[in-house]
Amino acid sequence: MAYAGDLTQAEFDALLDRKGGPAVAVHGGAGTRPDADPAPYLEGTRRAAEAGLRVLLQGGSALDAAQAAAVVLEDDPSFNAGTGAALTSEGEVELDASCMDGTTLRAGAVACVKTLKNPILAARRVCDDTPHVLICGPGAEAFARECGIPEVANASLITDRQRARWEELHALALKEGADSVRRKIGTIGAVAVDARGHVAACSSTGGTMYKRPGRVGDTPIIGAGTYADDHEAAASSTGLGEAILKVTMARAACMLVREGASPRAAAGEAVGLLRARAHGEGGIIVAGPDGRLGWACNTPRMSRAMIRAGMSSAKAAV
Ligand code: ASP
Numbered sequence: 001m002a003y004a005g006d007l008t009q010a011e012f013d014a015l016l017d018r019k020g021g022p023a024v025a026v027h028g029g030a031g032t033r034p035d036a037d038p039a040p041y042l043e044g045t046r047r048a049a050e051a052g053l054r055v056l057l058q059g060g061s062a063l064d065a066a067q068a069a070a071v072v073l074e075d076d077p078s079f080n081a082g083t084g085a086a087l088t089s090e091g092e093v094e095l096d097a098s099c100m101d102g103t104t105l106r107a108g109a110v111a112c113v114k115t116l117k118n119p120i121l122a123a124r125r126v127c128d129d130t131p132h133v134l135i136c137g138p139g140a141e142a143f144a145r146e147c148g149i150p151e152v153a154n155a156s157l158i159t160d161r162q163r164a165r166w167e168e169l170h171a172l173a174l175k176e177g178a179d180s181v182r183r184k185i186g187t188i189g190a191v192a193v194d195a196r197g198h199v200a201a202c203s204s205t206g207g208t209m210y211k212r213p214g215r216v217g218d219t220p221i222i223g224a225g226t227y228a229d230d231h232e233a234a235a236s237s238t239g240l241g242e243a244i245l246k247v248t249m250a251r252a253a254c255m256l257v258r259e260g261a262s263p264r265a266a267a268g269e270a271v272g273l274l275r276a277r278a279h280g281e282g283g284i285i286v287a288g289p290d291g292r293l294g295w296a297c298n299t300p301r302m303s304r305a306m307i308r309a310g311m312s313s314a315k316a317a318v
Pocket of ligand 1: 031187208241
């Protein structure tokens with residue numbers, strides 16, 4: 001299928017390279033199927049980026065903006081996060097999410113949660129209200145309950161599409177063994193930069209399809225799935241978590257920006273590193289404190305969108 005996007009690549013590059021916040025970029029995962037109808041991915045990522053920019057224009061922080069964009073994507077059943085997340089080999093949803101504020105380096109994450117519609121909200125409370133960075137499993141669910149974040153039944157997060165995929169993979173696993181199932185990928189993420197150069201990032205995922213229960217990838221790990229530092233940049237990764245963890249891809253991209261690379265060049269180098277050193281497939285979005293944005297993937301597709309102040313609507317590609 002031909003490249004599906006609102007602009008040509010050269011037009012996107014010019015928009016991404018433009019300086020000056022506020023600006024927001026989001027991704028809907030590097031595992032976007034090449035044969036899938038692009039419309040829901042384009043529409044979903046556009047809506048998320050626009051929600052993020054609205055928060056910034058109303059005076060919200062970069063972290064508030066990234067979080068607002070992440071919630072839109074978690075609630076959209078087209079993406080592998082929140083509602084519509086991939087299932088474990090046991091046929092359940094287990095979610096991971098993280099956030100980081102580039103001004104203070106405050107960060108929060110949850111992993112292996114089964115009862116939260118929006119795990120990014122719990123990650124944010126870990127960041128704001130605890131001395132911890134990462135809380136897992138039942139402890140994270142209990143913490144979310146304490147914070148008054150509503151719990152839902154695991155089954156309510158499972159879509160017909162993910163159940164059908166699970167049935168296919170399960171049949172394959174019964175024939176060839178669970179570890180031989182090729183794990184498809186998908187995640188959501190958002191990066192934001194305000195007009196004063198403060199950056200933030202959020203990521204959220206159901207993880208790889210048919211993963212073992214308890215498996216945790218890069219998404220809730222600060223430095224791998226998510227990173228933000230006003231002295232560097234903000235980044236959210238997507239792709240095979242086991243590979244991303246080995247090259248701490250989000251931090252790698254941010255350090256490249258600190259060393260002088262544009263966010264777009266840094267994103268390209270980071271996915272190059274992922275392939276060269278860890279044989280990994282994936283993608284990344286990056287926001288620099290000067291308002292420039294970047295994205296790159298080494299997969300056939302990655303749904304993504306961006307918007308900056310002055311644009312009447314977000315521009316998306318898949
Ligand atoms: N990084 C996620 C994980 O490995 C999946 C993805 O981004 O596609 O859990």
